[in-house]
Amino acid sequence: MTGNLWGYGKEDGPSVWHKNYPVAQGDRQSPIDIVPHQASHDPSLGPVVLNYDQCTSIKIANNGHSVVVEFDDSDDRSVIRGGPLDNPYRLKQFHFHWGVKGCHGSEHTVAGNSYASELHLVHWNAVKYTTFGEAATAPDGLAVLGIFLQHHGRFVKAVFFFFFFFLLQGSAADFKGFNPKCLLPSSLHYWTYLGSLTTPPLHESVIWIVVKDPITVSEKQVTCLAGSSEPALGRLLPASGLYLHTFLTQGLYTRNWEF
Numbered sequence: 280m281t282g283n284l285w286g287y288g289k290e291d292g293p294s295v296w297h298k299n300y301p302v303a304q305g306d307r308q309s310p311i312d313i314v315p316h317q318a319s320h321d322p323s324l325g326p327v328v329l330n331y332d333q334c335t336s337i338k339i340a341n342n343g344h345s346v347v348v349e350f351d352d353s354d355d356r357s358v359i360r361g362g363p364l365d366n367p368y369r370l371k372q373f374h375f376h377w378g379v380k381g382c383h384g385s386e387h388t389v390a391g392n393s394y395a396s397e398l399h400l401v402h403w404n405a406v407k408y409t410t411f412g413e414a415a416t417a418p419d420g421l422a423v424l425g426i427f428l429q430h431h432g433r434f435v436k437a438v439f440f441f442f443f444f445f446l447l448q449g450s451a452a453d454f455k456g457f458n459p460k461c462l463l464p465s466s467l468h469y470w471t472y473l474g475s476l477t478t479p480p481l482h483e484s485v486i487w488i489v490v491k492d493p494i495t496v497s498e499k500q501v502t503c504l505a506g507s508s509e510p511a512l513g514r515l516l517p518a519s520g521l522y523l524h525t526f527l528t529q530g531l532y533t534r535n536w537e538f
């Protein structure tokens with residue numbers, strides 16, 4: 280990672296990322312504004328299939344830019360396959376992007392509209408590459424599944440508070456037995472395009488699979504989070520929203536790219 284050399288402020292935000300990361304001005308940069316009627320249907324694309332083992336999550340950490348849940352990627356217990364992918368890709372981590380005050384936080388937009396948040400499940404091509412780092416710089420190295428989250432009353436807040444309230448920047452905790460399948464919508468219809476990491480170093484190495492249906496975080500999904508071995512959601516819910524701004528590390532930015 281690149282430490283704190285970049286951010287989302289005026290001085291270090293996306294508009295100046297190209298100074299340290301020239302690829303920011305490349306022709307395969309993400310995120311993009313997805314214009315549905317400009318996407319063409321490819322009948323050769325099958326469904327994406329997620330085989331996630333219950334036992335591969337390891338820890339949750341706040342790296343200063345996002346909250347990240349990491350997985351054991353030493354074998355193929357948790358993989359994504361199908362869709363535009365030639366072979367299975369191993370789950371490495373997932374993280375969230377969110378906005379100020381809990382809205383307009385998605386990175387991709389759909390016909391110019393943003394969602395409250397966006398979940399990225401990051402997978403790498405362990406068939407072709409020996410390490411995640413090697414894959415992260417290769418044109419077919421990563422497959423990222425993007426899931427939009429939309430607002431729905433207190434339950435979405437519960438999830439956000441879960442992350443904000445527990446984790447100070449730089450902190451980490453064991454987070455075992457969590458299966459991210461419970462964070463997915465029932466339909467996995469998707470858009471796909473060849474893009475990049477959305478944060479520095481912005482490598483153009485990502486096969487994006489952006490799921491069309493957002494999730495509205497439900498009581499069941501919150502229960503799923505609470506059911507993870509630790510931290511337990513019940514003791515993390517704050518009594519009010521006073522802490523919401525304390526741990527925000529990331530705001531909305533816009534960089535729109537056409538297909």
Ligand SMILES: [Zn+2]
Pocket residue numbers: 374375376399477
């Ligand atoms: Zn991301």
